[in-house]
Amino acid sequence: MDTKDPKILSFLCNWCSYAGADLAGTSRLQYPPNVRVIRVPCSGRVNPQFIVKALRDGADGVWISGCHPGDCHYNSGNYFARRRFYIMKELIEFVGIEPERLTFSWVSASEGKKFQEMAIYVTERVKKVKDKKSPLYKEI
Amino acid sequence: MAAKVLIIGGGIAGTQSSLQLAEYGVKVTLLDRDFAIGGTMSKLDKTFPTNDCSMCILSPKLVEAGRHKNIELLTYSEVVDAKKEDGKIKVKILKKPRYVDTDKCKGCGDCSEACTVMLPDYYNGNICERTAIFRLYDQAVPSAFGITKWGDAPCREKCPIHVNAHGYIALIRNKKYKEALSLVREKNPFPLITGRICTHPCEDACTRGRFDEPVAIDLLKRFVADLELKEIGDIPIPEIKNEKDKKVAVIGAGPSGLMCAYQLRKEGYKVVVFERYERPGGMLYVGIPSYRLPRDILFKELSILEKMGVEFKYGVEIGKDISFRDIYTQYDAVFVGVGAHRSKRLNIKGKDLDGILGAVEFLREVNLGKKVQIGKKVAVVGGGNAAMDAARVAKRLGSDVVVLYRRTKKEMPANKEEILEAEEEGIKFEFLVNPVEYIGDDKVRSVKLIRMRLGEVDETGRRRPVPIEGSEFEMEVDTIIEAVSQKPEIDPFYELEKTDWGTVKIDSVSLKTNIDNVFAGGDCVLGPSSFIDAMYHGKEAAISIMRMFEGKDLYSNRDKGSKDVKVDYDFTKEERKERKRPYMQDEKERVKNFEEVVKGFSEEDALYEASRCLNCVGCSECMECVKACEPGAIIHDMIPQIEEREYDAVIVSLGFDEFEAEVLKEYGYGRYKNVITSIQFERLLSASGPTKGELLRPSDKKHANKIAFLQCVGSRDEKIGHGYCSSVCCMYAIKEAVIAKEHQKEVEPHIFFMDMRTYGKDFEKYYERAKRDIGVNFHRARVAKVEEDEKKNLIIYFEDEDGRLKKEKFDLVVLSVGMEPPKDAKKLASIFGIKLNKYGFAERDTFDPLSTSQDGVYVAGAFSSPKDIPETVAEALGATGYVMERIKGKRKVEEEETREEKIVESEEPRVGVFICHCGKNIGGYIDVKEVVEYAKTIEHVVYAEDNLYTCSQDTQEKMKDIIEKYGLNRVIVASCTPRTHEPLFRETIKDAGLNKYLFEMANIRDQDSWVHMQQREEATEKAKDLVRMAVYKAIRKRPLKEYKIPVNKAAVVIGGGIAGLESARSLSKMGHKVYLIEKNSVLGGHARKIKEGVFGEDVQNYLKNLIESVKEDKNIEVILNAEIERVEGFVGNYKTYIKGMDKPIEHGGVIIATGAREYKPKEFMYGxxxxxxxxxxxxxxxxxxxxxxxxxxxxxxCVGSRNExxxxxxxxxxxxxxxxxxxxxxxxxxxxxxxxxxxxxxxxxxxxxxxxxxxxxxxxxxxxxxxxxxxxxxxxxxxxxxxxxxxxxxxxxxxxxxxxGIEPDKEGNEKIAKLFKVPLNEDGFFLEAHMKLRPVDFATEGVFLAGLAHAPKFVDESIVQAKAAAARCATLLSKPYITTQGEVAIVDEKKCIGCGLCEDVCAFGAISLKEKKVLGEIKKVAEVNPVLCKGCGACTASCRPAAIDLLGYSNSEVLSSEFALYVEQRSWDKEKEKIMELLEA
Amino acid sequence: MEKVKEELKRLLQEGEIKGVLGFVPSSSPQKNRVFYTENPDDVSRFTVSLFNTPNLTTYLFRFKDKGKIALFLRPCEQRALNVLISEGKIKREDVFVIGVPCQGAVDPFRLEEQVDAEINSVEVKDDKILVNNAISVYIKEVMPYSCRVCEDVEEDVDIKIDGEDKRPSHEEYSKIEDFDKKTPSEKWAFFKETFERCTRCYACREVCPMCYCEQCFVDSYDPLWVEPGLSLQDIMSYHLIKMYHMAGRCTNCGACERACPENIPLSLLTSMLAHRLKRDFGYISGKNGTQKVFLGEYHYEDKGDFIK
CATH class of the missing domain: 3.50.50.60 (FAD/NAD(P)-binding domain)
Incomplete structure (x- = not known):
């Protein structure tokens, strides 16, 4: 597998970031085609264990995006998520998995432009990682 | 029969009212004047005081309103009439044409890409442009586009043959030259000729001409025609329709004849043209000099006719070579277009002398290449184009030429350019002279002229020239050329009836002569006229002839030719732009030859000139959108429609208009580019606005850092009739300042204000935070004036608090404009008979705040007074309360279908994949066929196909058949976004007998084809991945159930103050049993202390009556001195235990209206x-x-307010x-x-x-x-x-x-809060579910809020909330049962360890720990109440042993989808095998 | 200690407590044995030392519904008890806490490795342990790192053994901070070297008081969080997720590391968690029994600068 075309798994919350991604589409804002999205109701649904699983299975990067603080459709999902992501991020970086592989963002439903910028940023960031695959990737 | 309600105004108020009533089971029509609903709120960036993204919270509501079965959206519509009949309100609704079929439009925006017209974007406060076909905003509902048309283009209407000048100019501006030319050719087959010699009436009508100079329309047309000739050297031949056997003779190959021949031939008729000269063109050939119309151009363009198969008989003179009778008897029809080739002559003394020529004859001789002797001194008589031609030809023959004209230059009928060019060429003009005698022996020697003056206006609209007695003088001449007028030579056509003018007499509509099959047109009918008028005749005659052949009526729907249309246009914002002159041959050189004088436009000139078009009518009808629109949704000839409807009630929620800040000259709005309004500023802040959220000031698009906010612009100002406060500006200005600072750290906001009015819930804290933590600067000062410096910075003059005059420079000034009644308020008020107050807002009664003076018509939102979003929403809901009381249960609850569902759990997954082209939207950028082929290879996929539009009705039907035929038990649609389309497809598979949750979508448009338009291969790969991920998820899907829980119809209202009493009474009127619980021994609450309202309203009398009516109400049970001990249950089924009562109250919902109390001061020596x-x-x-x-x-x-x-x-x-x-x-x-x-x-x-x-x-x-x-x-x-x-x-x-001040009973509230699991804010007031959009709800369902328990407020505001809470509560109670959603959390009790983390993270109180016996062991496990669960998954993600899972987004679904991403690298089967091996080992 | 023993005896005799859970010497002097008794006469056998290896709270689950149990707990172990109390797993009134002055806890496997001989006797001398009266080993080197970054607890004991806390020098997480400075590949190299030894015996899980799930995520087939096998990736997946489950719960008692037969430095990870929570959230797990669990609450102002 060549990191020329990294595959990036993205979890987007339905109400803000997924809507922001749709808006980038309706506005025809172009970005690299490396991101693959899994839609979830809320960033609070994203179990940080998904990150470990994805990096182990073959994702070159993981990008999780939810509503800005205060905007959560479910009032507080993103706040809980923030703590969880923090822990997992610290663990992952601590064991030596490149920080570039993991990105979190808040993108609102009206931030089509930010979504585009984030997609570009995330892709560039993952491409920066020199190793071909994440150390956690297990080839078979 | 369900009641019907009309809601006027689709802002947040109208949308909320609609959703509420629709949920209650009422049929709602939501009408909006604009192309989409959303109102002002959709334009806001963030909302105060929570800084929520406005669109994030609004958009789901709009989408819901857009697809709710009980809501009909009527956008771009108006009420034009209303009357009362049998208690019903009958209205007439005008549906204005949006020119797009909203059902067919897929919202893809291809049309907008193709559109050639840019107009100011009013949605964005005109700070940017948008196309004429547009969507109001990206998230608009309906998402369909619409076209702005303000009327018919004057240029097009003025043209006798209606060439769409506006259209081709717009196309040229967009460098669509080919398209421009073919648009011209749709109406005019001779653009090369027309572009040179047309008298261009279009330019006379051009709206820009009223401002500076008309657009050079004719030269633009010539530019595209010349360009084609230059590039391909030839002229395309139009397609000939089916050959027909009728044969038509056209006499005269001039403009009218050739136009007629062209039109007939195009339709397939056989045409023979008889022409007296050897070449075609008529007057174009023998009349127009070649320096204006080069012969190669003329014959090149006319040659298309021959190529089309028109037969030409040249050199045939009628009456000599063939008789006219022979022709009209031999041919099925005849068109006579022989022109007017004989000059009219002056009948004065000496007229028979030699050296006096007619202009037509003179030009003909020259044009036919004959030598004409005219001598040195030539005088041309006349002021028309023929005179100019004769003069300029004479000049080229080496003579000195003078033009004699009896009026002034202004009245000359010749084209302006012709006159100008003649002058440039050294031709002299004598105005206000008229020949009275030619003097000479045999040959003219001189002419005697008389001076004229202009007298009265004559019938042509020009002032009549009157001779001045005794002013005669002589002028020496060698030749006189009379260019006065022309007449036809029609002697050979003696069978034709003639007019007194010597022209052919015709029927003016059909152009028919006295002979049945003979038609006539052009100069032989009109006398000397223009090329374009002749073309019009030719075209109309062809239509008559064809209608005659087809046996159709000759008279219906005939085009009357040139029409005067005037457009209202506001020129105030326009800048002068000089009209471009074409390249010309040098004037000194050109008089020596007959080469073309005017060389036309360069591309740059053409683009410049095209940009001068004002688009004064909006859409140019260039039809590019029609070509671009694959579903064929655009209908340019849509017409307005009026419909009559009948309603039980009407809610008017028109909203407000912004104050027009131009009125206040001192602030310079409209003059200074960097002075903008708050709404414009909101758009600048908005991530989806014109600058994508960058704070760029309008003048130079540079970041604005120092920003001044000027408060009370158009508010608190009696001078301009706005003696009221707009209520919201203080808060929105602070919010804008805070958000600006968030966007750009460098921003230094300054707010200039009189009083800071942060009076709402949590507003004061926001203000304090802005001041203290964010660094917003506040100045208590009214700004005297704003001035602009040379760099477009703004200098603000103000008096500071110490009374010193100060000035300060800013990058940007934001005017916090106030609210005005909407413009259409007056009209609508008179239609419905609603009283307005002196400002034009709807009149309201403190104790009946949402009724209007018209029974059955209610009002909500800013239309009755300026207010913010939460109050607007409360009113919107309150108004529905009024309606629900009025309609007395006339509602329709959707019968739940009891359709058999196919049982799929036991089956192997059989997946069907439907991949959408979405026209070109996906198909244009992704190889859809390849994705289909790929999909077929994915395990479990048994069927895959592609559709042009998967969402179309017929595809939906087909999909059902395929599900049946292939026994599908999982369905995937790969198309657009599930956010808008998932419900539709779920319905479809439900119709096919599948559980609707067995559906999954892959978003290959919004998140693939549209964002990777240049990367077909990668986009296709991504589409495959997304489809595979969807399939992998789908195979893990299980059917989900929606449970139904019965609802107890009774309600409990806690608190016997105004809010409690009003909501109890309202609920009772809606038909519900109410238990009103009051902890004191009397009813009335805080209101008992209020003697009068601030406007002198008698509160005590109102309260007395209210209490009476509640006490008398048999449906309301009042329980005084009550203390709640315990509450069991949840939404729909509560048991509330009151101390001292043996049985609990069973009820379905509860309204908390516990009020508040007056602060008892400790300060200022009180006591x-x-x-x-x-x-x-x-x-x-x-x-x-x-x-x-x-x-x-x-x-x-502020005693006991605004302190620590x-x-x-x-x-x-x-x-x-x-x-x-x-x-x-x-x-x-x-x-x-x-x-x-x-x-x-x-x-x-x-x-x-x-x-x-x-x-x-x-x-x-x-x-x-x-x-x-x-x-x-x-x-x-x-x-x-x-x-x-x-x-x-x-x-x-x-x-x-x-x-x-007012303070809450903190302890009392805390107790209630615990009992019903609802939160309080820091101040001890109850905290609603959402500050903006759910002001009377709690996050916990079934519990509602009203009155002072929410926050301090006036009586009328409490009543509004009470009505709103009652409406919300009744909507819940009136349901036969509560249906849970399918996607809820479930607990695997075997795995659950009872740690309670899920309970902690659940925002909805849906999870609780219960002691249960699991596998014989008693332990604490989590239990999910599916009624309360909102399916967010916060619990699922928190659970360490994965004991709690979220249906629909379960761990296995997500991980399966995740795994699918790498399946190319890893084989699922191999993996499984390996795992099994390992497990065994 | 004697006073405490007297009291315990009395409590047992008077039935105020059901039993006592503690340590008694075993045949391996480097590793005292866990011992439970309901017999007042046995109380005298209990010992408190560096060689008390596991965290006794882990054993409490075995005595569920038995009645009030007395047990010896170091401060970090008291914190673990607090976590279990706040998670509702144990009721405070069901335990009788005997506060133990802490000197740290020796990792017997590490000591064995250092000594590389059968251990017959151990003797603590200042900061060293004298093994078999011959070999001197620094205590610091045979203790998990966690013992050097110990955090305080809001003391809530029923009885306290007199004596001074003699925990090893407090290092303020310097090792963690140093480790943070390494490059990702250096970090990974370290984990590869140390964690590759993991045989997934799950001893670390078994001794952990926080690991009370009936089915551990690692044993779950659906969802399959971690695949079986001894590849480094799967080992690391297990430890990462396990550590994630420890966030805000693990009190850094080091029992896992002491239990690891492969001497994997697990407490480096647990200490890192403790460090981050303290530094960025001011959160110390199990500080008391009423504190909300870390992942069960939030604050608006929580650290969020890592999110774009």
Missing amino acids: EDERVITQTELDDYIENGKIKTDGTYVMIQ EHPYCSRTCCSHAIHNAIKLKEKGAEVYILYRDIRTYGFREELYTEARKKGILFVRFEKENEPKVKQENGELVVYTFDPILKTNLRIKSDYVVLST
Whole structure:
């Protein structure tokens, strides 16, 4: 597998970031085609264990995006998520998995432009990682 | 039969009312004047005080309104008439054409890409442009586009053959030259010729001509025609329709004849043209000099006719070579277009001398290449184009030429350019002269002329020339060329009837002559006229002939040719732009030859000139959108429609208009580019706005850092008739300042204000935070004026608090514009008979705040007074309360279909994949076929196909068949976004007998084809991945159930104050049993202390009647002295235990209206000196007449508000104090009001104004420097610092009146909050589910909120909330059952360890720990209440042993989808095998 | 200690407590044995030392519904008890806490490795342990790192053994901070070297008081969080997720590391968690029994700068 075309798994919350991604589409804002999205109701649904699983299975990067603080459709999902992501991020970086592989963002439903910028940023960031695959990737 | 309700205005109020009523089971029509609903809220970036993204919270509501079965959206519509009949309201609705079929439009935007016209984007406050076909905003509902058309283009209408000038100009501007030319050719087959010699009436009609100069339309046309010839060297031949056997003769190959021949031939008729000369063209050939119309161009363009198969017989003279009778008897039809080739001559003395020529004859001789001797001195008589031609030809033959014209230059009928060019070429003009005699022997030697003056206006609209007696003079000449007029030579056509003018007589509509099959047109009918008029005749004659052949009526729907249309256009914002002149041959050179003088436009010139078009009618009808639109949704000839409807009730929620800030000249809005309004600023802040959220100022698109916000622009200003406060501007300005700072750290915001009115819930804290933490600068100052410097920076002049005049420079000035009644308010009010107040807002009654003066018509939102979003939403819901009371249960609950569902759990997954092209939207950028082929290879996929539009009705039907035929049990659609389309497809598979949750979508449009338009291969790969991920997820899907839980119809209302009483009464009227629980022994609550409203309303009388009606109401059980001990259950089924009652109350919902109380002051010697009293105590004094009429009263504001203990504003005290102060003052007392900010928002501002006029003294104080109350020698003295006088005041007072705040009963509220699992805010008031959009709901379902328990407010505001809460509660109670959603959390009790983390993270109180026996062991496990669960998954992600899972987004679904991403690298099977091996080992 | 023993005896005799859970010497002097008794006469056998290896709270689950149990707990172990109390797993009134002055806890496997001989006797001398009266080993080197970054607890004991806390020098997480400075590949290299030894015996899980799930995520087949096998990736997946489950719960008692037969430095990870929570949230797990669990609450102002 060549990191020329990294595959990036993205979890987007339905109400803000997924809507922001749709808006980038309706506005025809172009970005690299490396991101693959899994839609979830809320960033609070994203179990940080998904990150470990994805990096182990073959994702070159993981990008999780939810509503800005205060905007959560479910009032507080993103706040809980923030703590969880923090822990997992610290663990992952601590064991030596490149920080570039993991990105979190808040993108609102009206931030089509930010979504585009984030997609570009995330892709560039993952491409920066020199190793071909994440150390956690297990080839078979 | 369900009741029908019309809601006018699709802003947040109208949308909320609609959703609420629709949920209640009422049929709603939601009407909006614009192309989409959303109103002002959709334009906002963030909302205060929570800084929520406005669109994030609004958009789901709009989408829901857009697809709710009970809501019909009528956008771009107006009510034009209404009347009452049998208690119903009958309305006439005008549906204006949006020119796009909303059902067919897929919202892809291809049309907008193709559109050639840019118009100011009014949605974005005109700070940017948008295309003429457009969507109001990206998230608009409906998402369909619409076209702006303000009328018919004057240029096109003025053209006799209606060539769409506006259209081709627009195309040229977009460099679509080919398209421009073919648009021309649709109407005019001869653009090369027309572009050179047309008299271009279009330009005379051009709207721009009213401002500076008309657009050079003709030259633009020539530019594209020349370009084609230059590039391909040839002219395309139009397609000939089916050959027909009728044969038509056209006599005369001039403009009318050739146009006629062209039109007929195109339709397939055989045409033979008889022409007297050897070449075609008629007057174009023999009349127009070649320096204007080069012969190669002329013959090249006309040659298309021959190529089309028109037969030409040249050199045939009628009457000599063939008789006219022969022709009209041999041919099925004849068109006579022989022109007017004979000059009319002056009948004056000496007319028969030699050397006097007719212009036509002169030009013909020259054009046919004959030698004409004219001598050196030539005089041309006349002022038309023929005169100009004759003069300029004579000049080229080497003569000195003078033109003699009897009027002035202004009246000359010749083209302006012709005159100009003649002048350039050295031709002299003598105006206001007329020949009276030619003098000479055989040959003319001189001409005697008489001077003329202009007299009265004649029938042509020009002033008639009148000879001046005795002014005759002579002029020497060698030749006279008379270019006065022409007449036809029609002697050979003696069978034709003629007019007195010697022209052919025709029927003016059909162009038919006295002979049945003979038609005539052009100059032989009109006399000398223009090329374009002749073309018109040719075209019309062809139509008549074809209709005659087809046996159709000759007269219906005929085009009347040239039409005068005028467009209203606001030129104030236009800049002058000079009209481009074409390249010309040098004037000195050109008089020596006959080469073309005008060389035309370069591309650059053409683009410049095209850009001068104002698009004065909006859409140019260039039809590019029609070509681009694959579903064929665009209908340019859509017409307005009027429909009659009948409604049970109407809610008017028109919203407001922004104050038009141009009125206030001192601020320079409209003149200074960098002075903008708050709404424009919102758009600048918005991530989806024109700058994508970058704070770029309009003048130079540079980042604006120093920003001034000017408050009260168009508010609190009696001079301009706005004596009210707009209520929201203070908060929105602070919010905008805060957000600006968030966007750009460097921003330095300054707010210039009079009083800071942050009176709403949590507003004061926001203000404090902005001041303290964010660094927003506040200046208590009114700005005198704004000036602009040379760099477009703005200088603000203001008086600071110390009274010093100051000026300061800013990058950007934002005017916090106030609210005005909407423009259509007056009209609508008169249609419905609604009374408006003096400002034009809907009149309202304090105790009946949402009714209008018209029974059955209710009002909500800013239309009745300026207000913010939460109050607007409360009113919107409150208005539905009124409606629900009115319609008395006339509603329709959707019958739940009891369709059999296919059982799929036991089956192997059989997946069907439907992949959408979405026209070109996906298909254009992704190889859809390849994705289909790929999909077929994915395990479990048994069927895959592609569709042009998967969402179309027929595809949906087909999909059902395929599900049946292939036994599918999982369905995937790969197309657009599930956010809009998932519900539709779920319905479809449900119809096919599948559980609707067995559906999954892959978003290959919004998140693939549209964002990777240049990367077909990668986009296709991504589409495959997304489809595979969807399939992998789908195979893990299980059917989900929606449970139904019965609802108890009774309600409990806690609190017997106004809010409680009103909501109880309202619920009872809606048909529900109500238990009204009051902890005290009497009803009335806080209101018992209020004597009068601030406008003098009799609160006690209202309260008395309200209590009476509640007591009498058999449906309401009042329980006094009640204490709630315990509450069991949840939404729909509560059991509330009251102390001392043996049985619990069973109820389905609860409204918390526990009120609040007056703050009991500890400060200002209250309780120490009896002359220190509160406002409510003063109320008593006033009522009992215990006023010291010669006394001095000092009122102190904000006692127990806006301090550490109560960090909020109590909202009502300012108005209350002023109300009392006016009363005291009227009795003669002296009144001081010591205040921090006067917060008389809305119309209460009038009280403040009145108080100041009456001489009540207002002295401001700072919180840090509060007044002091002292006893001095038994006297009561108040000390305060006057910031204006800069001195300490000592006021000896008879009474000190404390304006005390409102405080919640914290402990009482805490108890209730715990019982019903709802939250309180820091101040101890109840915290609603969402500050903006759910003001009377709690996050916990089944519990609602109203009145002072929510926050301090006035009586009318409490009533609104009470009605709203009742409406919300009744909507719940009226349901036969509560249906849970399918996607809820479930617990695997075996795995659950009872740690309670899920309970902690659940925001909805849906999870609780219960002792249960699991596998024989008693343990604590989590239990999910599916009724309360919202399916967010916060619990699932928190669970360590994965004991709690979220259906629909389960761990296995997500991980399966995740795994699918790498399946190319890893084989699922191999993996499984390996795992099994390992497990075994 | 004797006073405490007297009291325990009395409590047992008077039935105020059901039993006592503690340590008694075993045949391996480096590793005292866990011992439970309901017999007042046995109380005298209990010992408190560096060689008390596991965290006794882990054993409490075995005595569920038995009655009030007395047990010896170091401060970090008291914190673990607090976590279990706040998670509702144990009721405070069901335990009788005997506060133990802490000197740290020796990792017997590490000591064995250092000594590389059968251990017959151990003797603590200042900061060293004298093994078999011959070999001297620094205590610091045979203790998990966690013992050097110990956090305080809000003391809530029923009885306290007199004596001074003699925990090893407090290092303020310097090792963690140093480790943070390494490059990702250096970090990974370290984990590869140390964690590759993991045989997934799950001893670390078994001794952990926080690991009370009935089915551990690692044993779950659906969802399959971690695949079986001994590849470094799967080992690391297990430890990462396990550590994630420890966030805000693990009190850094070091029992896992002491239990690891492969001497994997697990407490480096647990200490890192403790470090981050303290530094960025001011959160110390199990500080008391009423504190909300870390992942069960939030604050608006929580650290969020890592989110774009």
